Amino acid sequence: MDGIHDLGGKLGYGSVDVNEPEEPFHYDYEGRMWAMSRIAKAPDINIDWWRHVRELIQEDDYLNRPYFDSWAQTTIATMIDSKVFTTDELASGVSATPPLADVLEVDYEGVLQQNAEIAFDFSRPVDTEPTFSVSQTVVTNKEGHSGHTRLPEYARGKTGVIHSYHNAHCFPDDYAKGKPSAQHLYTVAFTATELWGADANPNDRVTLELWEDYLAPK
Structure with missing residues (x-):
């Protein structure tokens, strides 16, 4: 869902303190x-x-x-x-x-x-073949929805390239509703200029782990 939790790419909230102490807990x-x-x-x-x-x-x-x-x-x-x-x-x-x-x-x-010491495994078997392949150009969905999603607002309607494929994993949008479905999962690479505009560094890349329902062929 769209809300205050999805702050990626938003302006006006101040800088991120990268010099904060490394201890995991402050209290x-x-x-x-x-x-x-x-x-x-x-x-x-x-x-x-x-x-x-x-x-x-x-x-x-x-x-x-x-x-x-x-x-x-x-x-x-x-x-x-x-x-x-x-x-x-x-x-x-x-x-x-x-x-x-x-x-x-x-x-x-x-x-x-x-x-x-525990590595949680959210991979799941599915009967379908992956729709996309590595190096394929894709575009993300433009619209969000009222439920939980892992597609951030700043990356919607953007063009990227499949960087890697990770088999099928629990699909968060359905799991949040109690529906145990799974979809193919990909790492998708976006140029900084695609996400942030012409003022961004053209040499920078952002990668996101995105499920198949978030993507369409370009």
Whole structure:
């Protein structure tokens, strides 16, 4: 969906601090929040639904809320939506129902290390052959939609070249709706001038991982 989360190519939001310290977390709660997001998930929550819920945060709140604070807001919202707990339980800090399973004591630093060693695989088998081939020229869709998508606004209606092919992967636009479909996935290269206009460096390139539904032959 189009919203404040899709800031690529937007002007007026200030510069990016490239000299920010390299530590992953600035406050203790951020590490705990990251660990909670990895272990506290309902069965019907997937990464694309989680991302879409985060995209629904109101603009002022989204821009002013610290990054991992928005993660907390999103995780809580998905848990309430999935009936893992209620708003009353959240406010009181006390569960009104028995736990679904034995509660395990978890060391969040251990969770961080465990997840750092895991490579999630979102590839899926499909029965169709890929529509596009490496070095083929393609054009991206011009229009977005109201749901979750991985095609950023700045790259819509733009011409690029297939750089590489990655087999089929979960299609985010459908996965966010609970539809477990998959599509062929490509890395598409765009010139900076195609994306940003004549003032951009003609030697620069931007690559995006894009699914087949986002593309059409040029």
